[in-house]
Amino acid sequence: MANAAAAFVRTTPIPAMPPPRALSGALGWARDNLFSSPLNIALTVASALLVAWIVPPLAKFLIIDAVWDGASRVDCLPRAERPEVGACWAFVIDRINFFTYGFYPIEERWRVDVFFALLAFGVGWMAWLDAPRRDLGAFYFFILMPLASVVLLLGFPAIGLSRVSTSQWGGVLVTIVVAAVGIVASLPLGVLLALGRRSRMPAVRLFSVIFIEFVRGVPLITVLFMASVMLPLFVPDTWSPDKLLRALVGVALFSAAYMAEVVRAGLQAIPKGQYEAAMAVGLSYWQSMRQIVLPQALRITIPNIVNSTVALFKDTTLVFVVGIFDFLRTIEAARVDPNWATPVTSTTGYAFAAIFYLIFCYGLSRYSRMVEARLAAGDRR
Amino acid sequence: MTTASGVATKIPKTPLIYNPKVRGIAYQAVLCIIIAFLAWSAVSNAVDNLARAKIASGFGFWDTTAGFDISQTLIEYSTTSTYGRAFWVGLINTLLVAGIGIVLATILGFIVGIARLSKNWLVSRVAGCYVEIIRNLPLLLQLLFWYNAVLKALPGIRESIAIPGGGFLNNRGLFLPQPVFEPAARFALIALLAGVLAAIGYRIWAKRRQSQTGQQSPVLWVTLGLVIALPLAVLALSGFPVQFNYPEAGRFNIRGGVEVLPEFAALLFGLVTYTAAFIAENVRAGILAVAKGQTEAAYSLGLRPGPTLRLVVVPQAMRVIVPPLTNQYLNLTKNSTLAVAIGYPDLVQIFAGTVLNQTGQAVEVIAITMAVYLTISLVTSGLMNLYNRSVAVVER
Numbered sequence: 104m105a106n107a108a109a110a111f112v113r114t115t116p117i118p119a120m121p122p123p124r125a126l127s128g129a130l131g132w133a134r135d136n137l138f139s140s141p142l143n144i145a146l147t148v149a150s151a152l153l154v155a156w157i158v159p160p161l162a163k164f165l166i167i168d169a170v171w172d173g174a175s176r177v178d179c180l181p182r183a184e185r186p187e188v189g190a191c192w193a194f195v196i197d198r199i200n201f202f203t204y205g206f207y208p209i210e211e212r213w214r215v216d217v218f219f220a221l222l223a224f225g226v227g228w229m230a231w232l233d234a235p236r237r238d239l240g241a242f243y244f245f246i247l248m249p250l251a252s253v254v255l256l257l258g259f260p261a262i263g264l265s266r267v268s269t270s271q272w273g274g275v276l277v278t279i280v281v282a283a284v285g286i287v288a289s290l291p292l293g294v295l296l297a298l299g300r301r302s303r304m305p306a307v308r309l310f311s312v313i314f315i316e317f318v319r320g321v322p323l324i325t326v327l328f329m330a331s332v333m334l335p336l337f338v339p340d341t342w343s344p345d346k347l348l349r350a351l352v353g354v355a356l357f358s359a360a361y362m363a364e365v366v367r368a369g370l371q372a373i374p375k376g377q378y379e380a381a382m383a384v385g386l387s388y389w390q391s392m393r394q395i396v397l398p399q400a401l402r403i404t405i406p407n408i409v410n411s412t413v414a415l416f417k418d419t420t421l422v423f424v425v426g427i428f429d430f431l432r433t434i435e436a437a438r439v440d441p442n443w444a445t446p447v448t449s450t451t452g453y454a455f456a457a458i459f460y461l462i463f464c465y466g467l468s469r470y471s472r473m474v475e476a477r478l479a480a481g482d483r484r
Numbered sequence: 485m486t487t488a489s490g491v492a493t494k495i496p497k498t499p500l501i502y503n504p505k506v507r508g509i510a511y512q513a514v515l516c517i518i519i520a521f522l523a524w525s526a527v528s529n530a531v532d533n534l535a536r537a538k539i540a541s542g543f544g545f546w547d548t549t550a551g552f553d554i555s556q557t558l559i560e561y562s563t564t565s566t567y568g569r570a571f572w573v574g575l576i577n578t579l580l581v582a583g584i585g586i587v588l589a590t591i592l593g594f595i596v597g598i599a600r601l602s603k604n605w606l607v608s609r610v611a612g613c614y615v616e617i618i619r620n621l622p623l624l625l626q627l628l629f630w631y632n633a634v635l636k637a638l639p640g641i642r643e644s645i646a647i648p649g650g651g652f653l654n655n656r657g658l659f660l661p662q663p664v665f666e667p668a669a670r671f672a673l674i675a676l677l678a679g680v681l682a683a684i685g686y687r688i689w690a691k692r693r694q695s696q697t698g699q700q701s702p703v704l705w706v707t708l709g710l711v712i713a714l715p716l717a718v719l720a721l722s723g724f725p726v727q728f729n730y731p732e733a734g735r736f737n738i739r740g741g742v743e744v745l746p747e748f749a750a751l752l753f754g755l756v757t758y759t760a761a762f763i764a765e766n767v768r769a770g771i772l773a774v775a776k777g778q779t780e781a782a783y784s785l786g787l788r789p790g791p792t793l794r795l796v797v798v799p800q801a802m803r804v805i806v807p808p809l810t811n812q813y814l815n816l817t818k819n820s821t822l823a824v825a826i827g828y829p830d831l832v833q834i835f836a837g838t839v840l841n842q843t844g845q846a847v848e849v850i851a852i853t854m855a856v857y858l859t860i861s862l863v864t865s866g867l868m869n870l871y872n873r874s875v876a877v878v879e880r
Contacts, residue, residue, distance in 0.1 A: 322818035333530075449637075460622055
């Protein structure tokens, strides 16, 4: 053969090559996600250092070095056998009733507990999208429960519930009341304002736009100031609304303006054909809104409504500024109590408040994401 | 109405009450009357109540001596200044914290937002935790924490922490060296201005050249050279005409230097970290809103990841990011009113707080305060709308 000199024909298989570097398993995942390039390695190291700098000291402070039981500040002071003191949870445990009820009379506090239960029942009914008779639930949530709560919390001497002035309310009770009033009042008001803004009547539209844009353009604090110093001027002298009521009016008006924009977004997302179809079958304006448009619009707005509830819940802390004893204010009052004056008291109080708000707000935003996923499932093809 | 055959058919005359136009006008008239009545009764009640409480009305208080001191004043102010002057001090303090806050929050927000989308698992998780925790805590709680639990817990004047470079940090604030410019320093300032103008000009020229010839120019390096190196060179040539006024620690006091109030630091830090978490979410949503096909198309044209991000993804994402970004800027400005809780002398603390308490003229004071925030809101959203128009998709 001509190529006999050049040809090389392998007659035995070459040894197997080593397997490729792991592409799966923990090592492959780490290589892919953490160490794929020099920049990535640097970022990973920097993040790991950041985590190492924050998390262990935090865990040490909140759990490992924390003091769980004690009766006064002495238990939370550094001692020879325990030089480093973490969070003073004993302080929180000692004052937990103050944080929950404020100055509500001790023998009447069961009423607050009943209120919490009524509210939780209503929220559960409204939040569970497959619950039976949600129309009854709405009636309960927006009419029955608020009335029952007023009777329960304020007192009604005729049925044996003694009067409790709102200046005695405080803590989580006030935070929940402000948030609940904000949401219960702002939804109907917001729907009306949103409809007004999309109305074809120029005067209605003008008033709605002015109200919404005005309130959204100013900070909540100024609205609260306005409610607390100007509202008493605008009503007859004999009314003199109490401090909490004034703040509630401010919060309700403020959240109504934001809710109006949320609802308007939902109204705009409904195809025009729905409006036209409702008109074509001869429904009046209110009938078509109530039967056709609003049920669809509100349904797709639920995630945004929940998100603005989260914002409202965080904003309730601002009533602090007009001198109302909400949850944060009770923490502020308790942390300077000389009985518990230690270097860690303030941080412990704030950590407790942070955990409280985090659980509520994070829970709500998880819920809104769940609803969003559920609504998206209907549109998936 | 007539039919085609010309035979007139009589349509029943609808009563006026069922005419939608008439009804609409009636509804609006009723609404106007109700609102006018409410406004009238509010005003007449207010006049009665004010007269009974013997509170003056009108804006005469504007020129009255204020008689209180303010801890941070950027313009000249003393206890003998007027309420009007106090208003301006407060407004400038508000604008200061809002302006610096907006710049810093934007930078931090973009970094965190991009980090959340990183392929690096650890980086995206850290950014995600930051966003979730910060967004779910009330801003007021965060401000109180930074102020009361962190800054107020710093050591006192005598045990001040010395910062390298001649600064001090203690529970009364941050004391930094203050640069004092000699007259010759104005040449450096002129060089800086000229450098910025030249850099803008060069950018425009480079863009035009690229669109005409396709050749790229080293814009980044030239800009850095013009804006940073040129003024530095002029500064060096004129013999560094800058001196520093170093703070000196005394027994009870620190003299000299620039003082950053702990209230200011806490407010700025809280506002920046809080708003940055929201901006990060906007940035993330904006980048995710750019269709994946855009990135793939850029890759298939041979662009590397860097230019893909810079030339294809970011310009499109900005269109989605900017409108909510405007909202965040306005939120930051409005949230700066929480200064009142930690005692930073902003507009609300000075004007709606001290001035209102001293004069008792609630209506005027609150109206002025609200008007200021409304103006800021309207101006900001107006400017942002202009920008929005310039980046909006041009439909063909």
